Amino acid sequence: MTSPKTTQTMKPATAAKKLGVYLEATPAEFQEGVVSRDELNALQADPPEWLTELRRNxxxxxxxxxxxxxxxxxxxxxxxxxxxxxxxxxxxxxxxxxxxxxxxxxxxxxxxxxxxxxxxxxx
Structure with a gap:
């Protein structure tokens, strides 16, 4: 019997580091929650405007x-x-x-x- 697969999550600081952005400059909802591996992959594949702007400027x-x-x-x-x-x-x-x-x-x-x-x- 296999146990149900749990979603791997990370702290916002870890996700920000992986995304190459400064955590304190990210939106509040990003800083206050946890980020799943799937969410991180989605952010990397199709970055929202705030992420694109942070990476650019x-x-x-x-x-x-x-x-x-x-x-x-x-x-x-x-x-x-x-x-x-x-x-x-x-x-x-x-x-x-x-x-x-x-x-x-x-x-x-x-x-x-x-x-x-x-x-x-x-x-």
């Missing part, structure tokens, strides 16, 4: 900000960026290109180069 969570700047999350912290940023703020930072951002991009490039070298060595 932000505010973005730190992992997304770091990726858009081409640096690590640690590099964001070393640069003094601790809050979520909008796309406009990220673009302004790229245009300004402060010394810390250039340094962190160079560090990230070295890390990637070393990872590639080690991968090729192991292959």
């Amino acid at each position: 932000g505010p973005h969570p730190r992992p997304v900000v770091a990726a858009k700047l081409g640096i690590s999350i640690g590099g964001l912290a070393r640069g003094g960026i601790t809050d979520p940023l909008t796309t406009e703020q990220i673009e302004a930072l790229k245009a300004e290109s402060p010394e810390w951002l250039e340094r962190e991009r160079a560090t990230q490039a070295e890390v990637r180069k070393e990872a590639k070298r080690l991968k090729e060595k192991d292959a």
Whole structure:
């Protein structure tokens, strides 16, 4: 005898992380409920307007900000960026290109180069 299949659910913070959005910027009904695996898949397959807008303009969570700047999350912290940023703020930072951002991009490039070298060595 098999037990009835239960629906897998997750906290809103987990769902927001999987969707790549900043939880505090999501609608209240998203923040207050639980998200099932099916609901998450539906949001990914056919994102509603609020999700599309958040992904386009932000505010973005730190992992997304770091990726858009081409640096690590640690590099964001070393640069003094601790809050979520909008796309406009990220673009302004790229245009300004402060010394810390250039340094962190160079560090990230070295890390990637070393990872590639080690991968090729192991292959």
